[in-house]
Amino acid sequence: MIKISHLVKRFGNATVLDGIDLDIEQGEIIVVIGPSGTGKSTLLRCLNFLERPDAGRLIIGDLDVDVTRASRAEVLAARRRTAFVFQNYALFANKTALENIAEGLIVVNRWPKAKAHARAREILQRIGLADKADAYPASLSGGQQQRVGIGRAMAAQAEVILFDEPTSSLDPEWVEEVLALMKQLARERQTMLVVTHEMGFARDVADRVVFMDGGRIVEQGPPAQLFNAPRDPRTRDFLRKIL
Ligand code: ADP
Ligand code: MG
Numbered sequence: 001m002i003k004i005s006h007l008v009k010r011f012g013n014a015t016v017l018d019g020i021d022l023d024i025e026q027g028e029i030i031v032v033i034g035p036s037g038t039g040k041s042t043l044l045r046c047l048n049f050l051e052r053p054d055a056g057r058l059i060i061g062d063l064d065v066d067v068t069r070a071s072r073a074e075v076l077a078a079r080r081r082t083a084f085v086f087q088n089y090a091l092f093a094n095k096t097a098l099e100n101i102a103e104g105l106i107v108v109n110r111w112p113k114a115k116a117h118a119r120a121r122e123i124l125q126r127i128g129l130a131d132k133a134d135a136y137p138a139s140l141s142g143g144q145q146q147r148v149g150i151g152r153a154m155a156a157q158a159e160v161i162l163f164d165e166p167t168s169s170l171d172p173e174w175v176e177e178v179l180a181l182m183k184q185l186a187r188e189r190q191t192m193l194v195v196t197h198e199m200g201f202a203r204d205v206a207d208r209v210v211f212m213d214g215g216r217i218v219e220q221g222p223p224a225q226l227f228n229a230p231r232d233p234r235t236r237d238f239l240r241k242i243l
Pocket of ligand 1: 011016034035036037038039040041042043
């Protein structure tokens with residue numbers, strides 16, 4: 001249901017994504033790991049057209065685009081089909097939790113405000129923050145802010161939620177509640193592409209772990225295989241450093 005074919009992204013002379021091919025089934029949970037600077041964030045950002053790829057083809061549900069020729073309408077269509085959860089939450093500081101979740105529905109999906117707010121209240125229930133509807137981000141803990149960030153992505157009802165190191169900015173005490181919410185989504189078979197260093201999450205939740213290095217997918221497989229019997233020396237070297 002998502003097919004990434006030969007995706008290339010360059011910054012100046014540097015080829016940061018060097019021909020990425022990746023298919024994602026509906027309901028699949030994929031964890032992406034790899035050294036810093038290897039193109040993991042760029043991959044997610046290209047799927048959402050936060051960065052414009054230099055080559056490749058992207059199929060997301062019923063959308064099929066040659067990324068170099070994507071029209072404005074196709075870029076917006078890709079954005080509607082992919083929701084992004086950022087490392088630093090990226091909430092609007094001057095909007096409440098409820099408004100942060102409703103904002104995309106109003107602006108992107110053109111929902112009337114009342115309908116968007118009703119949906120945002122449902123989401124707040126699901127993320128365990130019904131009592132924080134009127135709270136501004138600054139009054140929320142890091143864990144609560146990231147749960148709002150995830151709630152905003154849930155509200156979009158995208159084909160896939162892209163998580164870019166969603167727990168890396170959190171104080172350790174808030175990590176578990178964010179992972180628990182992600183596990184809840186995984187149980188509901190929300191399709192997810194997750195860049196994370198949380199290897200416990202990857203082991204427990206991922207259907208597939210993808211190891212990237214130097215802008216390429218080096219190796220991929222079920223977590224038990226990739227962690228216990230990595231085939232490529234680069235994967236082994238990386239795992240030895242982080243596990
Ligand atoms: P990762 O998320 O795996 O750590 P990134 O995708 O953030 O890696 O970055 C991959 C490479 O691309 C790095 O060398 C980084 O410096 C470079 N890069 C990322 N974004 C930009 C940008 N906007 N302009 C120039 N170089 C960038
Ligand atoms: Mg990154």
